[in-house]
Amino acid sequence: MTINTIAIQSPGDMGHEIGRVLVNAGYKVVSALEGRSKRTRALAKNGGIIDVGKLENLYDDVDIIFSIMRPDEALNFIKNMCDLANFHKARPLLVDLNAVAPSTALKAEKLSSAAGLDFLDGGIIGEPPRAPKNNSPRLYISGTRSNELITLNQSGLDFRDLGSNIGSASGIKMAYAALTKGLTAIAINSMVTAKIHNVQNEFLAELKFSQESLLGHLERGLPSMCPKAYRWVGEMEEISKTHKELGLPKNLFEGAADIYRLVETSPLGKEVVEDRKLGTSAKNVADVLADFL
16 A cells, blocks of 8 residues: 555644654644644644544545543544545545453454454554654554554654454553553552542652662652543553453452542643643642642
8 A cells, every 4th residue: 555645533642753753754734623722733734744624524635533532532533534535436444543442442342353354453562752862652453454553663663563363462452551551540540549638748758668669650640640630540441351351350440440539620630731831840739639639
């Protein structure tokens, strides 16, 4: 497949940076921004991404559509694109790069196939490729056409082909996010507990003495989590769904979803990546949440 035009839906914090890297590599990158927020439009503009208006316009000369959005919106997006396929001859490749359960990816593949669209499962691990270093996250992909995306690595992105099975890419994402974001959820509760019982400094001193690597995760993870908590609610629910379908207890990540839901409804939930005011340290995250309870 010759790749000239790539759609990214939606160009948020991760999506617009991936789009920017692709634009800098000479690809035309578009997004359907009708009804999107002022912030999303600004991010798209900063990434050199062209607004094509309505979703149906993603069928105009687009070779690949990357879905990078909230996990709880991912399947509906696939459904919408499949419905629109009935009115267009073009057949772009759909690539779901969201944090969803393997069963959700399989459902998306089934819908896509019925609409005559090829589908790839995907999962992103790592931070957005921010300038000037543009260090790429790992973009895991699986499906019968996954090898076709490896050519995009010439742009500086890091696509990794996991083979032909739908569910492989989402499976590694679920396994990784359960460990990292699950640990962050536990750290939130631990920090708030220590704060409310007036032993926060002693708790941090003990971590520095006996669990220094965990302290590092806590100090990095809690501040960076705040603007993302609203998206992580759905991600925790997808992990819980994954575990249930494997015969594992599902309650742990239902609880993690509740923790991120608490952050989302607190003042920390109003934070945006490019304009941080609250929760800029682990201690401040705990302070704000303790006051909010």
